Amino acid sequence: MSILALAGGVGGAKLAEGLAAILPPGELTVAVNTGDDFEHLGLRISPDIDTVTYTLAGLNNQEQGWGLAGETWNFIGALERLGGDTWFRLGDLDIATHIERTRRLKTETLSTVTADFATRLGIRQHIVPVSDDPLRTMVATDRGLLAFQDYFVRLRCAPRVERLEFPGIENMKPSAGFMAALSSSELTAIVICPSNPFLSILPILSLPRVRDALEHRRVPLIAVSPIVGGQAVKGPAAKIMNELGIAVSSLGVAAFYDTLLDGLMIDAVDAGLSSDIKGPAILVRDTMMRNSDDRRRVAAEVLAFAERLSQGKSIS
Amino acid sequence: MSILALAGGVGGAKLAEGLAAILPPGELTVAVNTGDDFEHLGLRISPDIDTVTYTLAGLNNQEQGWGLAGETWNFIGALERLGGDTWFRLGDLDIATHIERTRRLKTETLSTVTADFATRLGIRQHIVPVSDDPLRTMVATDRGLLAFQDYFVRLRCAPRVERLEFPGIENMKPSAGFMAALSSSELTAIVICPSNPFLSILPILSLPRVRDALEHRRVPLIAVSPIVGGQAVKGPAAKIMNELGIAVSSLGVAAFYDTLLDGLMIDAVDAGLSSDIKGPAILVRDTMMRNSDDRRRVAAEVLAFAERLSQGKSIS
Numbered sequence: 001m002s003i004l005a006l007a008g009g010v011g012g013a014k015l016a017e018g019l020a021a022i023l024p025p026g027e028l029t030v031a032v033n034t035g036d037d038f039e040h041l042g043l044r045i046s047p048d049i050d051t052v053t054y055t056l057a058g059l060n061n062q063e064q065g066w067g068l069a070g071e072t073w074n075f076i077g078a079l080e081r082l083g084g085d086t087w088f089r090l091g092d093l094d095i096a097t098h099i100e101r102t103r104r105l106k107t108e109t110l111s112t113v114t115a116d117f118a119t120r121l122g123i124r125q126h127i128v129p130v131s132d133d134p135l136r137t138m139v140a141t142d143r144g145l146l147a148f149q150d151y152f153v154r155l156r157c158a159p160r161v162e163r164l165e166f167p168g169i170e171n172m173k174p175s176a177g178f179m180a181a182l183s184s185s186e187l188t189a190i191v192i193c194p195s196n197p198f199l200s201i202l203p204i205l206s207l208p209r210v211r212d213a214l215e216h217r218r219v220p221l222i223a224v225s226p227i228v229g230g231q232a233v234k235g236p237a238a239k240i241m242n243e244l245g246i247a248v249s250s251l252g253v254a255a256f257y258d259t260l261l262d263g264l265m266i267d268a269v270d271a272g273l274s275s276d277i278k279g280p281a282i283l284v285r286d287t288m289m290r291n292s293d294d295r296r297r298v299a300a301e302v303l304a305f306a307e308r309l310s311q312g313k314s315i316s
Numbered sequence: 317m318s319i320l321a322l323a324g325g326v327g328g329a330k331l332a333e334g335l336a337a338i339l340p341p342g343e344l345t346v347a348v349n350t351g352d353d354f355e356h357l358g359l360r361i362s363p364d365i366d367t368v369t370y371t372l373a374g375l376n377n378q379e380q381g382w383g384l385a386g387e388t389w390n391f392i393g394a395l396e397r398l399g400g401d402t403w404f405r406l407g408d409l410d411i412a413t414h415i416e417r418t419r420r421l422k423t424e425t426l427s428t429v430t431a432d433f434a435t436r437l438g439i440r441q442h443i444v445p446v447s448d449d450p451l452r453t454m455v456a457t458d459r460g461l462l463a464f465q466d467y468f469v470r471l472r473c474a475p476r477v478e479r480l481e482f483p484g485i486e487n488m489k490p491s492a493g494f495m496a497a498l499s500s501s502e503l504t505a506i507v508i509c510p511s512n513p514f515l516s517i518l519p520i521l522s523l524p525r526v527r528d529a530l531e532h533r534r535v536p537l538i539a540v541s542p543i544v545g546g547q548a549v550k551g552p553a554a555k556i557m558n559e560l561g562i563a564v565s566s567l568g569v570a571a572f573y574d575t576l577l578d579g580l581m582i583d584a585v586d587a588g589l590s591s592d593i594k595g596p597a598i599l600v601r602d603t604m605m606r607n608s609d610d611r612r613r614v615a616a617e618v619l620a621f622a623e624r625l626s627q628g629k630s631i632s
Contacts, residue, residue, distance in 0.1 A: 042358075042419045072390050078412035083436050084419075092408035096394035099411075103358045103400075120399050 001027055002186040003303070005193055006130075008033045008200020009048045010066055010234055011226050012193035013055035014289040018299030019191070020056050021292065025124035029181035030056070033195070034110070034129045035137035035166065035203030038149045040088050041079075043098040044105055047149075048200065049114055049129055050097055057121035065234070068093045087154045111175045128177035130204045135172055137203050138165040152199070157236040161243045164198055166206050174207045182213045189219050189306035194226035194287065196237040197256045198244070205260075214260055220309035222263040222302055223280075224287060225250040229269045233288065251276055262309050265302060281309060317343055318502040319619070321509055322446075324349045324516020325364045326382055326550055327542050328509035329371035330605040334615030335507070336372050337608065341440035345497035346372070349511070350426070350445045351453035351482065351519030354465045356404050357395075359414040360421055363465075364516065365430055365445055366413055373437035381550070384409045403470045427491045444493035446520045451488055453519050454481040468515070473552040477559045480514055482522050490523045498529045505535050505622035510542035510603065512553040513572045514560070521576075530576055536625035538579040538618055539596075540603060541566040545585045549604065567592055578625050581618060597625060 003023060007016050007030050016030045030052055037046045054060045054068055061067045071091035080086045090098065097117070104113045109132045118127045139151040141159035151159060174182075181187065195201055205211050214221060230248055232238040238248045246252040250266040254277045257264075261280035266273065267287040274282040283305045289295045319339060323332050323346050332346045346368055353362045370376040370384055377383045387407035396402045406414065413433070420429045425448045434443045455467040457475035467475060490498075497503065511517055521527050530537060546564055548554040554564045562568040566582040570593045573580075577596035582589065583603040590598040599621045605611045 041415050042422075043415070068394075070390075072388060072408065074386075074388050074408040075391065075412050075415075078384075078409040079416060081436065082412060082416045082433055084412065084416040092388065092390040093394040095411065095415075096391050096398060096400065099357050099359070099391075100395060100398045100400040106358075117398055120397065 001188045001303070002181075002184060003028050003189050003191060004181045004187060005030045005191045006195075006201060006204055007031070007048070007052055007193040008195030009036070009051040012048070012195035012200060013052045013060070014295050015191070015193040015224060015299060015302070016052055017055050017292065018289065018295030018297070019302070020123070020125045021296050022299050022303070023125070026126070028125040029177070030125065030127050031130050031175075031178045031181065031204065032127060033200045033203055034131055034135045035199070036148050036152070037134075037136065038147065040149070041085065041090075042102070043095070044102045045088075045098050046101070046110065046114075046129070049110075049127065050094070052127055053114070053118055053121065053123065056118070056123045056125060056127065059121065067091055088149060109175075111177050115177075126177065126181070128175055128181070130174055130178050130210075131172050131207055132175050133172035135166060135169060135203055135207070137199065138167060140165055148199075152236075157239060161198075161240045163244075164202055166203055169203075169206050170208060172207060174210050179209070179213070182210075182217075187219050188310065189303065190214065190217060190221040191302055191306070192221070192223035192257070194224040194233065196226060196232070196235055196240070197253060198237070198240050199235075211260075220262040220306045221260060222265060222306055222309070223253065223257055223261055224265045224298070224302060225253045225267065225270070227253055228267040228287060249273060254278075254280060263305055265298075265305060281305075317504045317619070318497075318500060319344050319505050319507060320497045320503060321346045321507045322349075322511075322517060322520055323347070323364070323368055323509040324511030325352070325367040328364070328511035328516060329368045329376070330611050331507070331509040331540060331615060331618070332368055333371050333608065334605065334611030334613070335618070336439070336441045337612050338615050338619070339441070342442070344441040345493070346441065346443050347446050347491075347494045347497065347520065348443060349516045349519055350447055350451045351515070352464050352468070353450075353452065354463065356465070357401065357406075358418070359411070360418045361404075361414050362417070362426065362430075362445070365426075365443065366410070368443055369430070369434055369437065369439065372434070372439045372441060372443065375437065383407055404465060425491075427493050431493075442493065442497070444491055444497070446490055446494050446526075447488050447523055448491050449488035451482060451485060451519055451523070453515065454483060456481055464515075468552075473555060477514075477556045479560075480518055482519055485519075485522050486524060488523060490526050495525070495529070498526075498533075503535050504626065505619070506530065506533060506537040507618055507622070508537070508539035508573070510540040510549065512542060512548070512551055512556070513569060514553070514556050515551075527576075536578040536622045537576055538581060538622055538625070539569065539573055539577055540581045540614070540618060541569045541583065541586070543569055544583040544603060565589060570594075570596060579621050581614075581621060597621075
């Protein structure tokens with residue numbers, strides 16, 4: 001059983017953690033969005049890769065919901081004293097990741113550095129950036145075209161989103177590790193984690209060859225809805241879906257992924273929507289992942305769902 | 317009264333702190349060695365400039381004797397976990413200086429960045445790098461030619477020094493701020509702080525035009541001996557002088573500076589040497605700077621010594 005999971009940051013990392021915990025070592029590949037990556041203070045920052053890596057390593061800050069456990073903030077205070085840019089708050093522990101990555105990227109790919117960091121942190125599954133090319137999400141808004149982190153962190157998602165752009169993506173390549181997992185003869189299912197469909201998953205689907213490879217898959221593709229009870233579990237997904245005129249519900253999520261999905265897992269509070277969703281098989285369960293037991297349980301349900309789908313049976 | 321002080325790191329910073337405290341704002345220029353500067357982890361590090369800056373800002377770690385007060389070490393622990401280079405230990409506060417300097421050096425000079433940091437940290441005297449060019453001390457040793465920090469930090473000064481080299485120095489320029497202070501009509505004295513003569517002062521004296529400008533000075537030039545009772549107050553000065561075959565005493569210091577000096581301040585424990593030192597006027601005092609009272613006192617004695625020398629009287 002070999003699983004490919006597509007993930008963004010925090011929401012994706014939770015399901016990835018559950019999958020990593022129940023799958024044998026090496027049987028999970030998490031392909032992580034790099035559209036949020038940016039250069040800041042001369043450092044290369046890959047927020048989604050770091051969230052997934054920290055979470056799978058058990059180093060994530062569970063109280064705060066992002067970043068590293070035991071993080072301290074002395075660097076950013078000292079930077080402020082010197083007049084530096086402090087709108088993106090880098091912790092003292094976290095900055096080691098960015099400094100070491102930046103140094104290594106002069107001679108190595110993001111895939112290599114990401115894999116090595118994961119190994120050094122004791123992670124026994126694969127984490128791959130979806131591309132080694134400079135995929136950079138731009139957000140077209142009522143306040144103009146914004147770099148992703150300007151929109152997301154500096155302006156706290158306040159501008160109204162009109163559309164997303166991925167400049168130059170037509171000339172980019174998905175990473176070798178991502179494509180190898182997608183085309184592996186061992187692959188048994190593809191899972192789209194409950195990440196933001198627009199900010200985290202659309203950049204991945206927009207890479208050349210990816211949508212085509214997904215459409216020609218020979219294994220079930222399942223998404224877990226990030227919208228529960230008309231709200232995003234975390235982050236601006238609901239706000240953005242609303243701004244883009246898409247139903248803020250699992251109906252909207254199903255419409256967004258459209259013909260790609262074999263199965264969609266939705267939360268029990270949305271059970272009433274299941275008969276309205278056309279296309280994918282629907283699995284209704286408690287999808288809230290509050291703790292690691294939840295994450296393992298949801299992951300196990302996703303895998304069982306995939307197995308049933310691959311046997312040609314859909315169960316709601 | 318306008319004073320130019322030549323300084324390296326910790327020893328130099330102590331006297332600079334004393335001078336800064338007793339001189340009116342703007343009347344002290346500390347020209348700081350940049351031969352120790354290096355690039356590490358992709359960051360531009362200027363150890364002596366930082367030591368002087370932190371000390372004059374009152375942010376230096378007095379217990380530890382170097383670095384910043386309240387420093388923490390979470391970054392370096394996280395870097396170690398990722399397999400990064402940790403032989404040069406950068407603190408969480410300190411690294412803000414290196415990141416912000418590195419970022420700004422893409423478009424600004426080291427002189428500009430150094431002056432701005434000093435202003436932001438509340439320093440009302442001038443700190444100037446001796447050069448904006450890449451002055452990099454190399455240490456020729458029995459283990460080969462070593463970059464300065466390899467010798468100084470990584471190998472802890474263990475190799476035997478044969479000579480110092482400053483590659484390309486013949487094509488470098490002293491900084492505008494340093495030369496302006498040297499040639500200022502307001503200048504009343506030049507002070508060589510009790511820094512390592514070879515590691516901290518020799519790079520400065522080796523810059524084109526500097527020795528010539530010092531030799532043609534119209535004001536007294538005074539050094540404070542860093543060797544007390546046959547030992548360096550701090551650091552490897554004694555070891556290096558021994559390896560280079562120079563007397564490990566104020567005699568050796570006087571011989572090193574030779575005809576440059578008008579006056580040499582030596583410690584009371586070395587009073588017996590004063591009659592053996594040929595050339596400069598000798599001032600014998602307690603030169604140990606344990607606290608800020610000591611630093612102000614030594615600074616005041618240096619200034620009074622300079623004033624007597626400029627009136628043509630030498631007093632021992």
